[in-house]
Amino acid sequence: MKKALLFLFAAIASAALLSYTFKPKAPAFLAPEGYIACYNHAIKDQIELDANLPGFAKAHHFPAYYKLTNATGSMIKYPAPDGTEAQAYLIKSKKKTNKWLIVIQEWWGLNDNIKREAETFATELGDINVIAVDMYDGKVATTADSAMAYMKSAKSERLENIIKGAIVYAGDKAKIYTVGWCFGGGWSLQSTILAGKQAAGCVMYYGRPETDISRLKTINCDVIGFFGNLDAYISPKVVDQFEKDMKEAGRTLSVYRYDANHGFANPSNPVYNKQATEDAHTKAIAFLKARM
Numbered sequence: 001m002k003k004a005l006l007f008l009f010a011a012i013a014s015a016a017l018l019s020y021t022f023k024p025k026a027p028a029f030l031a032p033e034g035y036i037a038c039y040n041h042a043i044k045d046q047i048e049l050d051a052n053l054p055g056f057a058k059a060h061h062f063p064a065y066y067k068l069t070n071a072t073g074s075m076i077k078y079p080a081p082d083g084t085e086a087q088a089y090l091i092k093s094k095k096k097t098n099k100w101l102i103v104i105q106e107w108w109g110l111n112d113n114i115k116r117e118a119e120t121f122a123t124e125l126g127d128i129n130v131i132a133v134d135m136y137d138g139k140v141a142t143t144a145d146s147a148m149a150y151m152k153s154a155k156s157e158r159l160e161n162i163i164k165g166a167i168v169y170a171g172d173k174a175k176i177y178t179v180g181w182c183f184g185g186g187w188s189l190q191s192t193i194l195a196g197k198q199a200a201g202c203v204m205y206y207g208r209p210e211t212d213i214s215r216l217k218t219i220n221c222d223v224i225g226f227f228g229n230l231d232a233y234i235s236p237k238v239v240d241q242f243e244k245d246m247k248e249a250g251r252t253l254s255v256y257r258y259d260a261n262h263g264f265a266n267p268s269n270p271v272y273n274k275q276a277t278e279d280a281h282t283k284a285i286a287f288l289k290a291r292m
Contacts, residue, residue: 043210044156044190066268068112072119073130080165082158088166089115089132091122099200099292100170101125102163103132104180104187106266107151109140113268114184121179124285128177128292133166135159135187151183163191167198177288179203181265185225185234193218201291203284205265206234209242216249223253224287226280228260228273256283 073091080086089110093099103118105111110132118132135154141147167176176195180188185207192202193210197220204225210216223246227239239255246253258276263269265277 066113068115078165078169080161082161086162086165087134089118091118091130093127093129095127097127098174099128100174101128101130101177102166102191104184105135106181107147107183109136110134111140131166133162135162163194167195174198175200177201181205201288206231206262213245213249216245216251219251225255227257228262228264229257231262233262
């Protein structure tokens with residue numbers, strides 16, 4: 001009996017020791033790019049889920065109040081392929097033209113800052129129709145929490161329908177150019193892919209790059225991208241991979257990097273970098289004009 005009790009005690013002690021020895025360690029948080037590497041869904045879905053990344057909201061300082069004055073455009077509605085209506089801020093060219101620039105918002109929504117950007121591009125490019133699409137269907141964020149909620153609820157299927165509707169609205173003979181920032185930077189590239197043979201030029205500001213080589217191979221125009229070396233989300237490592245992927249896909253990409261943070265090109269943002277913004281804007285206008 002004594003031997004049996006001793007054997008039982010030894011077995012329990014051994015089991016406890018083994019349990020402690022092989023107890024798994026609590027997983028450490030991944031770097032932002034690590035979440036992307038582990039994520040198996042399409043990048044167009046990941047753009048929406050970026051809002052879930054740790055610290056993503058804190059990286060987006062709420063922009064200062066800005067009210068657009070002397071607007072030359074107006075809000076329009078157009079049919080989307082899903083049977084609903086979409087809306088956009090449209091600035092029509094004074095002369096009839098088949099050149100169209102699709103402007104895509106930051107995660108805040110189609111606010112007056114984005115409309116101002118649309119006005120600037122319309123003025124500087126001249127003979128072009130500029131359509132700033134409303135990716136949130138009328139919702140504009142007033143806090144980081146609301147911006148996060150809107151971005152999370154902006155499903156890629158709906159966003160695709162908004163973009164496809166804008167392309168159809170422009171017409172089958174239209175040359176489609178795109179530009180966007182942050183959330184819109186990623187969707188600028190996705191819109192270029194959706195435009196197919198109508199795509200004529202793509203401008204990305206610190207947006208999530210496509211990583212599927214087969215999708216990159218379908219791009220029918222040159223791409224230019226502006227990124228911040230201090231950006232924790234679209235990090236230099238992400239940009240490096242984008243350059244490699246575009247090269248593998250046989251597509252032309254021009255990348256410019258600045259010692260700036262995410263959102264550096266928004267003049268109402270506390271991290272606004274005037275020098276980087278002016279340089280990027282000059283290059284973006286030259287890029288588009290050269291392809292018009």
